[in-house]
Amino acid sequence: MLVKAYAKINLLLDVLGTRPDGYHELVTVMQTLELHDTxxxxxxxxxxxxxxxxxxxxxxxxxxxxxxxxxxxQVGYAGGASIKLIKRIPLAAGLAGGSADAAAVLCGLNSLWGLGMRMGKLLDLGAVIGSDVPFCLQGGTALVRGRGERVDPLPGLPSLGVVLAKPCFGVSTAEVYHRYDDIENPLHPDSQGMLQSVRGGDVSGLVACLGNALEQVTSSMHPEIEHIKSILAATGALGVLMSGSGPTVFGLFDNETAARQAAGRLKNGNFGVWVTNFYDPRS
Incomplete structure (x- = not known):
């Protein structure tokens, strides 16, 4: 059985505070990308x-x-499975590569083992494995809340082209959140504006509301983030933003052709470059 495990980006990510369980309360709008592991x-x-x-x-x-x-x-299955991951999503990039793989394994084994487990139960199991797994199980465009366990589907967006630029270092998600907690007056992106734009299919409004509360932290740790953003913006991107806790920066373009043309001007940067587009597995 072959299952595709799709990457994601955060079009918006806000941190509302710390929960009693130690996790952070999040509001984020996630978007599936065509870039995938197999x-x-x-x-x-x-x-x-x-x-x-x-x-x-x-x-x-x-x-x-x-x-x-x-x-x-969970189900008491007596057998097992041989699983081969063919990785294409860059590691430690804020693109949910590991969570996407876990979601693909849950879906694949549910079918291969003939379990007939419903999505609701798979979502519960996914939340135990990792915060991004519930979204990766459903995909498309979604409002994700809590620590990632509450996933509300949103209308699909046009298939915008995406350039991903990842510097040669990784970041510790735990350290980014720890440093965020020390900020006295953190910035908060316009989540309501983003939701209104997504629901209305308003790409220009979406671009205007791109925002990531964690970007101020990761950029202070790694000034290269802002440098990459400026380079991507100069190629004509509609908008640029860091995904997740970083360090990957993405640029949005009208289509994949425009994204590939922009990527061709980034060959000499000290970062890896991938070209992909929005993808909706629900359609």
């Missing part, structure tokens, strides 16, 4: 994981392995 699953006696295209652990430190193990224990 997950190949076959039946086996035990759960085994192979990763191609990236240096990643193949045991319990990998979200895909943990998803398979959790699902098997």
């Amino acid at each position: 997950v190949v699953i076959t039946k086996a006696r035990e759960i085994e994981l192979i990763v191609e295209g990236a240096d990643l652990p193949c045991g319990r430190d990998n979200l895909a392995f943990r998803a398979a193990d959790l699902l098997r224990r």
